[in-house]
Amino acid sequence: MxxxxxxxxxxxxxxxxxxxxxxxxxxxxxxxxxxxxxxxxxxxxxxxxxxxxxxxxxxxxxxxxxxxxxxxxxxxxxxxxxxxxxxxxxxxxxxxxxxxxxxxxxxxxxxxxxxxxxxxxxxxxxxxxxxxxxxxxxxxxxxxxxxxxxxxxxxxxxxxxxxxxxxxxxxxxxxxxxxxxxxxxxxxxxxxxxxxxxxxxxxxxxxxxxxxxxxxxxxxxxxxxxxxxxxVAGFIGSPAMNLVEVDRQKGGFSLGGVDVPLNDETTAAVAAASGSSMTVGVRPEHLALGSSGLAGKVTVVEELGSESYVHVSVSHQGSDEVLVVRSGGETDIERGDTVHIGFNGPMHVFGTDGERLGS
Amino acid sequence: MATAVISHEEEVRRLQRREGWKRRLPILPALLFTIAVTQIPFLFTLFYSLTDWRIDTVDPRQFVGVENYVSLSGDKFFLDAAWISVQMTVMAVMGSLIVGTGLALLLDRKFFGQGFIRTLLITPFLVMPVVAGFMWKTQMFNATFGVINWVLNTIGIDSIEFATKYPLASVVVVLIWQWSPFMMLIVLAGLQGQDASVLEAARVDGATAWGTFRQITFPQLRPFLELGTLLGAIYLIQVYDHIEVIVGGQPGAKNLPFYIAQRSIGGGNRFGLASSYSIIVVIASIIIANIGLRVLSGLLEDNS
CATH class of the missing domain: 3.40.50.300 (P-loop containing nucleotide triphosphate hydrolases)
Known part of the structure; x- marks a missing residue:
């Protein structure tokens, strides 16, 4: 004891x-x-x-x-x-x-x-x-x-x-x-x-x-x-959380030309923070492939049987960012396909010092 | 079909034979040379030991069978020399093993100038035996100029003629001085092969420093200590130079090799008899070497 x-x-x-x-x-x-x-x-x-x-x-x-x-x-x-x-x-x-x-x-x-x-x-x-x-x-x-x-x-x-x-x-x-x-x-x-x-x-x-x-x-x-x-966001979780640098702006953020809203508490915290940029984190299971949304090209498909992870390269602020999206098993998606990504879960936002902003 | 199969097998056998010779051929010159310089003289010695050959008489050499060997059991000088051999070898091996282990334990930790100190500690082993003997005889043991007697004099003790008064001890001290570095290197190899986390585990488990050494370090060192003992014994049983230089022909420190030389080329001229002594030493050495090789192969198996 x-x-x-x-x-x-x-x-x-x-x-x-x-x-x-x-x-x-x-x-x-x-x-x-x-x-x-x-x-x-x-x-x-x-x-x-x-x-x-x-x-x-x-x-x-x-x-x-x-x-x-x-x-x-x-x-x-x-x-x-x-x-x-x-x-x-x-x-x-x-x-x-x-x-x-x-x-x-x-x-x-x-x-x-x-x-x-x-x-x-x-x-x-x-x-x-x-x-x-x-x-x-x-x-x-x-x-x-x-x-x-x-x-x-x-x-x-x-x-x-x-x-x-x-x-x-x-x-x-x-x-x-x-x-x-x-x-x-x-x-x-x-x-x-x-x-x-x-x-x-x-x-x-x-x-x-x-x-x-x-x-x-x-x-x-x-x-x-x-x-x-x-x-911690990047270290915990497998595959790792998608972390993307975006401009700090009111009410949400823009990723590859698509505007994504944030909840009120996070918006308030972002507004109170300093710096011109921030990091947005989304776990692969909180992204979904659909018919509309952020467009990108599939670079890798990892098939794990019960699920698969699709690596999608999207153009963001003039460079290519790879987002990992969890998808169902036995997917028909192949390398080279063009897909659309939707955001359907909690967003994590981190300030320029790396600390979490909001809930 | 049948002939084809046989010729294939023969071909394989031929290739294997050629492969065997490819491996044997490079060591053949060294092997032949070794046989020439060790085995031929040995056979001569064996033959001489069965004769009464001496070169100071005109009598022809006669075959006497095992008479030389039979006479050994009653030869007081031979038995004395054999006993000195045993004492000298045991004391020198044990002494250098203890000193060497102590030095190895001290060296097996990090400190400033470690490499330099280690090199200094190895040097006695690199000194030629004759030089080592002279150095100790004149610079250390000498009653008039010797360092040891100078130290004794300064603390009020009269000079001692070490080489005359304690001939065996004097030779053994020099042998320990020369052979401790050898033992140190062997033990150090054993110590450095130890897993540091095993020692940490012992600390966490509550073992004292002495307890750790006795229960963990020492059992791991055992094969290294055995190896050191046997290699040391094989060499130290044949010591001659140190005895010749430090105590010369005086009694008290004559081992078998020295006595053999004295009875033959050293003026005794009894080559037949001396040869029989040599055979005895060779047999003793072979027995020790055999045990040594067994320990060595055990050590190698343990590590694989």
Whole structure:
């Protein structure tokens, strides 16, 4: 049972001028699975390692259960970590790997074996307890790394891209298993990934980082429907949101010569903003192909079976912009066709500073 | 049809044979040379060891069978030299392994001037054995000019004739000095092959620094330590130069190779007997080398 709190926590690497993690403020509630997501170099792993005690916090503080652990070594934080490459002890068997932390804590052998067997049962690792890590498959190694963490019953689980070394199919399967296991154990978990699909499907809440700065932290659905800025809008969602630069004008915007109205609240926010341009974002499912509307040429058709994504090149402010439109499966549209795009859903508008304007 | 099939198979066999020779041919000169310079002298030695050949008498060389070998068990000088050999090899290997591991642990972290320090630490291994022996004998051990005695004198201790008083220890110290860099390089390779996140995992799991070394680093280093031990032993069992230079012919530090030389070309002139000693050393070395190769192949399998 633990809450985790980052208070203006920063990590500045010696010789660097820009902090890898910049004044991170984050409250993680008890039992929550919080996902830190961002592109590489965003500081998400560094933030996790600061919580683990493997990375020095150069300013600010980190708290577990209202205890300031900023200066405590990893072994005094009661945390368990799953590493990207699993970091299993190569000279030890699966059972020894899983019991290692308990052995360091001087837990009696009998109790230790019992706990290891229990964890092995949960993770279907019982037949492999006497094997060495090198004789296991990738998925099995991943489960051993998980087992090593859950055996300890720690305050917090830290997971650093634990699924990135698995093949695509196993990753999807393990993803749900892991989220389910976390919910059952009810242990507060901080989970790092660069994969926004993983973040969206697993996280109770998702924190998006970029260049060491927290961009937005919210429930996956809110991140998707109300991105706080242009970066989050483009990062969350697959395929990505269509983002187009347009002139700032009253009441709506003009895209490729077609005027699109905005709702009242957004209109007011746009009117209050500064700058001559703004960015408009529309998700592919909020665009539709029809008989009238913005005309464009099809450049690519991605058929996914149940649906398809049509890439349409439209002429806008003297250059070509590609808009991705979601369409039904088994479409007859082909590359080179001329199509018309209609707008039928929420618009996201971002000011020149990238921040969201309006609701 | 039938003849066509057979000729096809023959063609394949011919091609395979030619492929085999293509691979063998380039190493053939080196192989022949090695056989010429090692195996022919070895066969001569084997033959001499079965004779009573000595060059200081006019008696003709006579075949005596295994008599030389039988006499070894009662030869006090031979047994002494064999015992010195064992002591010297074990102490020098263990000593250089411990010092080398310590240096490797210190070098396996980032600090300013790391590359320079590493190069400096390797240099003793690059010094010629005879030069190393002379350097230690005159500059370090010498009772009048030696650095060690100068240090002892300044703290009020009388000079000690190290090479005379402690001949075996003196030779072993120099051997450790020369061989520690070799062990250091082997252990360093093992340390740098370690996965950094494994050590981090151990920290998160609550292991102390010593606990991490004992439970994780050391088991991973084991094959490297075994390799170092065996390669070191194969070389150090044949030490001659250091003994010759530092302690010369005086008793207390004569190992088998030195004794062999003394009994034959060094004035003893008993070539038949000395040859039998050599055969014993060769057999001992082959046994060690065999164990060594097995360890080495185990190491390579582990990494694949």
């Amino acid at each position: 633990a809450e985790v709190r980052y208070e203006a926590a920063s990590r500045l690497y010696p010789g660097s001028e820009i902090p890898a993690v910049n004044e991170l403020n984050l409250d993680i509630t008890d039992g929550e699975l919080l996902v830190l997501v961002g592109p590489s170099g965003s500081g998400k792993s560094t933030a996790l390692r600061m919580l683990a005690g493997l990375e020095t916090v150069t300013s600010g503080s980190v708290h577990i259960n209202d205890v300031d652990v900023t200066l405590k070594p990893p072994q005094d934080r009661d945390i368990a970590m799953v590493f990207q490459n699993y970091a299993l002890y190569p000279s030890m068997t699966v059972a020894e790997n899983m019991g290692f932390a308990l052995k360091q804590a001087k837990v009696p052998k009998e109790k230790r074996n019992e706990l290891v067997r229990e964890a092995a049962r949960i993770l279907d690792l019982e037949p492999y307890l006497d094997r060495k890590p090198k004789n296991l498959s990738g998925g099995q190694r991943q489960r051993v790394a998980m087992g090593r963490a859950i055996v300890r019953e720690p305050q917090v689980f830290l997971m650093d891209e634990p699924l990135s070394n698995l093949d695509a199919k196993l990753r999807v399967q393990t993803r749900t298993e892991l989220a389910d296991l976390q919910a059952r154990l009810g242990v507060t978990t901080v989970y790092v990934t660069h994969d926004q699909v993983e973040a969206m499907t697993m996280g109770d809440r998702v924190a998006v980082l970029k260049d060491g700065k927290l961009q937005q932290v919210d429930r996956p659905r809110t991140l998707y429907s109300r991105p706080a800025n242009r970066f």
